[in-house]
Amino acid sequence: MSFFKTDRCKICKEKRGHRFCLRIANNICWHDCNKLRVDLKCPEECNYKLKQQDSFQIKTKADSQMEYIDLLKKQIDKWISTPQKVFNDQIPFQMIETENGKKKIISFLNQFKAHSLVPLSYLKERLSLDDLKVNTHKKTFEDTAMEFLTMIVIHEWENSTNFLLNFALYKNKEYLTNYIQRLSSSRILSKMTEFDLISSASTKQNDQALVYFEINRKYELTLNLKKLNNNWKIVSKIFGKPELYNSEKEAIQQVAVLLSKNQLGNVYELLKKYSDIYVDSADFQYYWGLHYSFSRNNKKAEQHLFNAVEIDPDFTEAKGLYATILLQNNQSEKAKTIYLEIIKQNPKELKSMNNLASIYIEEGDKDKARKLLERCLKIDPNFEYAKKNLEKINT
């Protein structure tokens, strides 16, 4: 048995070795790759070889903005401690001993229109160039993803909702409580003490992004983000590699097919596997709800359907089934609220209107029931259930 885990970086032996280094002839982490390649001595064949174009312009492959910024910082460290031709071979770190030297550096730096990722504030700090004007760092999707995970590390469950796309929903106490319950009962998240950013990617339009982390040097987590009014927000968590994002639809399809064939045994295994990965998928929660309602476990069905509704409040089918199960579980007041919500969101949802009318009939509130049923029949005069219910009232 080997003492070190085999997937670790060969150099630091701590972080994940996710990149093959031709110099080490082994897998290393991006942090160590940056330390190595900044000397410009990497072999030509490596995609991560650094090609210097200008002082702060480098052409190379980087798997995340964080990696690129780290590389630029290393480049800055090198730049300030080596003789620079533009300053007649003086070393910036020595030039700053005189005010004149500082001025020279600043006027040189002012010529550039630096890319927003160039960490000029780092350079400013390293050389104490108080007069250097730098742009304030614009928050990237990686920053947002890391701030969100930091909230989880310190168990600020409630505050973590501010980072979510659906943040407004969690002003509702019931949804908030359910969200916190889902998050804090996650074996991986509740014990998370550290996270390492491995890679990230965004769409061409820069409106959606995936950020891939390793949690506690063991688990993989991908965060899916979207831009909302120019702010990055968390859409969902996927426990696994970013590639899994693309197979979610297929996984949903697979479960749907098995459910339609009533193969409950196989559904259970698949649902377990997929809902451990796609923890924020309303679809899989809905399918759990279906599965448990088929196997007459209404308590569990109710919980999963509420999860589905909390994750996606516009998911009409899940809401409808949730209301049905609530009724069966003798919670007619809650069921009424849910039906009213569905009808408000979807004024032509006949089934929910009819079901709500049935509750009113049961409660003896014939007027309310009649109004709803007449509305139903106005939309679809052939809607049998509403016709029957209306007959019931009139006899």
Ligand SMILES: [Zn+2]
């Ligand atoms: Zn390493």
